[in-house]
Amino acid sequence: MEPAYSCRECVRLYGASLFPFSRSTEHPDTVTEIPEHLLKRSRARKGGGDDAAAASAGSAVEATGAAVSAAPTGPAALAAAAAATPADKPAAAAPPDPPYIAAAKARKKMPIWAMGLVACVPVWALSYAGTMQQPAVEDLLYIDAAEVYNVTGGCAGCHGAAGAGGAGYAFSNKEIVSTFPNPVDQMVHVARGSAAINGEPYGDPERPGGQRVSGAKGSGAMPAQKDALTQVQLELAILHERIVLGGDDPTTPANVSWIESVRTKLEGGDTSPVDLDLLLSCADPTMTPGATSDNPDRTDCPGGEAGGGEQAAGG
């Protein structure tokens, strides 16, 4: 918000009306001398044309004030003086302020500290933009999933906010998908916890690095979640571990089907508790100790149409 005119210009243009009683030292020609000067000029015009060419234009300009009292010396000096005069000198009777100048003079001035606030705006904008970037996905489903993982289920406390591991195993770089190819086996493991199957193998036997053995991490047990979370919350936490932290592809047919089923339950306000028996009936016996495999049609199995033990039925 630059002013339309500089302060210097303002003083030049309106100085006379702003400070009617001051005499400018820069501009010795003051209002009261104008008539005198005009007199001199007309006098000079009558008797002009003598040796005035000797006077340089520069000195004539500097001596404008002096030239008023001294007799003008020639046309060049006079021309210079005449040219200098209107620019340097305010009009004898300053015109009344135009409305916008009057308004500018009358309005309340902005306090100087406000500039500090204005200077803070870019900093605020940057930090605001930073917070906007936090949820990479604006899908409410993923926001809720992150909340269960980080807050409701407290999983982040032992597995890390980015899934890099801690007391519990890491999920990142598809680690979790290589342990549990299908979400439903992971649901069973999280729901009943590791102590319930302490010492038993679980997860994919073909897993690189070997099949997991419960309790082998040596940093305590994975706490059972079946009474702490609802079925939807359990699936949301696992969805976050697999898709967001583990980097599994959400566009595979199995994942599309599973994600949509979680979304439907979430949007329907489903608060059903975890049904461990149902989960065990859907799980793969090669990966989940105690899996009953007595649900070959996979009716009611969470994890989407292809999300459970499709291979399990054969194995």
Ligand code: HEC
């Ligand atoms: C108190 C710490 C703690 C909390 C909280 C916790 N876990 Fe664990 N989790 C562990 C430990 C320790 C293990 C490994 C136990 C073992 O040695 O078998 C584990 C193992 C797991 C595994 C098996 C991973 C693999 O690759 O074998 C999964 C899946 C898992 N946790 C998911 C979760 C989820 C989901 C939550 C939140 C609802 C959660 N954990 C909360 C400590 C925790």
